Amino acid sequence: MSYAREELLAVAIARLIGDARHVAVGAASPIPATGAFLLKEKNPALRISLLQKRTGNPFTEGSRELFDLAGQGRIDVFFLGGAQIDGEANINLVEAEGRRFPGSFGSAFMYFTAGKTILFREEHSPRVLVKKADYVSAPGWSPPDVQRRGGPAALLTGKALFLWQKDKRRFRLASVHPDSSVEDVRGNTGFDYDAPGTVPHTAVPTAEELDLIRGPVARVIAENYPEFARRVWAR
Amino acid sequence: MNLADAGALARAIPDGACVGLPPDYSLVAMAVVRALVRRGAKDLKLVGVPVLGLCADILIGAGCVREVETSAVTLGEAGLAPRFTAAAEAGTLKIVDATCPMIHTGLQATEKGVPFMPLRGVLGSDLVKDHPDWKTIDNPYAAGDPILLAKAIAPDVALFHARWADEAGNVWVGRRRELATIAHASKSCYVSYEELKPGDMLEDELLAPGCIGAVYVTAVAPAPRGAWPLGVPGAYGIDDAHVMHYAKLAKTAEGFRTYLDEFVLKAVPV
Numbered sequence: 282m283s284y285a286r287e288e289l290l291a292v293a294i295a296r297l298i299g300d301a302r303h304v305a306v307g308a309a310s311p312i313p314a315t316g317a318f319l320l321k322e323k324n325p326a327l328r329i330s331l332l333q334k335r336t337g338n339p340f341t342e343g344s345r346e347l348f349d350l351a352g353q354g355r356i357d358v359f360f361l362g363g364a365q366i367d368g369e370a371n372i373n374l375v376e377a378e379g380r381r382f383p384g385s386f387g388s389a390f391m392y393f394t395a396g397k398t399i400l401f402r403e404e405h406s407p408r409v410l411v412k413k414a415d416y417v418s419a420p421g422w423s424p425p426d427v428q429r430r431g432g433p434a435a436l437l438t439g440k441a442l443f444l445w446q447k448d449k450r451r452f453r454l455a456s457v458h459p460d461s462s463v464e465d466v467r468g469n470t471g472f473d474y475d476a477p478g479t480v481p482h483t484a485v486p487t488a489e490e491l492d493l494i495r496g497p498v499a500r501v502i503a504e505n506y507p508e509f510a511r512r513v514w515a516r
Numbered sequence: 517m518n519l520a521d522a523g524a525l526a527r528a529i530p531d532g533a534c535v536g537l538p539p540d541y542s543l544v545a546m547a548v549v550r551a552l553v554r555r556g557a558k559d560l561k562l563v564g565v566p567v568l569g570l571c572a573d574i575l576i577g578a579g580c581v582r583e584v585e586t587s588a589v590t591l592g593e594a595g596l597a598p599r600f601t602a603a604a605e606a607g608t609l610k611i612v613d614a615t616c617p618m619i620h621t622g623l624q625a626t627e628k629g630v631p632f633m634p635l636r637g638v639l640g641s642d643l644v645k646d647h648p649d650w651k652t653i654d655n656p657y658a659a660g661d662p663i664l665l666a667k668a669i670a671p672d673v674a675l676f677h678a679r680w681a682d683e684a685g686n687v688w689v690g691r692r693r694e695l696a697t698i699a700h701a702s703k704s705c706y707v708s709y710e711e712l713k714p715g716d717m718l719e720d721e722l723l724a725p726g727c728i729g730a731v732y733v734t735a736v737a738p739a740p741r742g743a744w745p746l747g748v749p750g751a752y753g754i755d756d757a758h759v760m761h762y763a764k765l766a767k768t769a770e771g772f773r774t775y776l777d778e779f780v781l782k783a784v785p786v
Contacts, residue, residue: 308592333541333592336749343693344539344566345624348617352636374588375613375642381604383596384588385643386567387616393637418615420640426660427639508593 284486287513288494291315292486293442297399297435301357308333311502311509313360313401318498331505348387351394354430359395361388362402365414368472369450370421370433373414385418392419397434405438407471422450441466442483451475456483519737525706526551528735529673534561536671536698540569540592540746543692545677545708547742550780553578563671565698566616573597577772583610587619594763599772613643622669626701632665639664674702677743681709684716685730688723699732708739710751
């Protein structure tokens with residue numbers, strides 16, 4: 282059964298979320314949102330807070346409530362991206378090579394306080410995946426005396442999935458998407474990482490997963506990410 | 517105090533003021549922002565609570581802004597904020613980068629009348645070394661536990677839009693409670709509103725929780741559709757097509773001028 286790349290990535294996201302109770306999804310993140318709602322089809326108890334929801338968003342205390350929830354440990358999974366992501370899982374949302382980006386948003390706090398963070402960036406290039414970030418909006422790891430509940434769990438890109446090795450402060454290549462290869466990933470990654478002798482392909486969506494994504498999940502996503510839904514599912 | 521219109525509010529905000537502003541998804545006093553451009557406001561410092569969007573981009577492009585402190589400037593789905601990005605890359609705008617909860621925490625310190633308030637996380641971010649008002653201390657209750665302090669933030673002016681004002685001087689903003697935080701922490705507070713309600717909303721148990729009490733509000737003024745092209749939840753949504761049109765035009769200084777001529781400098785739109 283054929284599938285869109287966005288669907289493959291959403292399925293990978295759903296697996297990474299795992300057995301979380303509460304996932305928060307930030308603005309402009311339709312693929313993480315699709316993954317979260319796919320998982321909710323299998324686990325209806327999963328709470329999903331869509332931060333960009335224009336009406337009926339889950340908060341009554343204004344924009345600080347998300348951070349207060351995270352500070353207390355009530356957000357299990359969060360997603361972050363970056364103009365640059367480096368080999369130590371530092372993310373840069375501020376500036377690189379003379380170019381200015383919007384800014385760090387809540388990343389410097391959420392990366393510490395959410396139970397785990399899934400780094401997600403579709404573009405997989407040496408420009409994005411760099412050896413050392415030009416600016417650290419939020420650090421990938423902290424010295425032992427700094428209180429930190431969470432941190433990176435994985436880095437998912439348009440080509441591959443890396444898992445974070447906290448003890449080694451390095452990524453390990455976990456799987457390569459079917460339209461990429463180990464060489465393609467190595468050639469387009471600016472930082473060094475570990476890789477097993479044989480790297481599996483990222484699991485492709487099952488027929489059952491595709492039915493859910495294109496049915497109930499697409500209906501929810503279309504309400505909140507209309508442009509994305511039109512592009513991927515022609516809804 | 518009920519002033520005549522958005523222009524009167526804009527005249528009450530002095531040049532050089534530090535102005536606390538909400539993000540585009542909250543309630544933004546866009547009619548007042550346009551009036552600030554028309555009156556040629558200068559040297560404003562904008563504080564994004566916790567981020568800034570269209571209003572800041574227009575004020576920056578029009579030369580009204582000396583400095584921003586914010587966790588981001590973004591047009592959301594419409595992409596980068598073009599005049600902010602151009603000014604940042606040209607080095608013509610002072611930018612103090614922050615992260616959302618540190619801004620909230622600094623304002624909450626002022627709400628409580630204390631000089632600072634601690635927050636977890638953030639340590640090790642380049643934001644800490646670049647921010648003049650953040651300090652790391654050792655937790656006085658548990659040694660060997662570094663924690664970051666946000667210095668109290670007290671803007672000169674809070675500026676936002678409300679669904680309703682009433683005859684008692686209260687304003688209703690519903691669940692957009694970051695506006696209450698800005699109002700509580702600022703030395704003065706100017707609010708444009710959609711509609712005036714007779715009486716006192718604090719007498720109504722259903723309306724009162726969405727209100728900011730008159731004690732915090734310096735002046736209000738009517739501005740029907742005053743958040744346009746941004747939205748007022750329950751009344752009108754964001755005019756996405758217009759914001760997209762702005763994002764395209766404002767990519768160049770000339771395009772931005774065209775936008776100003778058409779939508780800001782001539783008669784008040786809509």
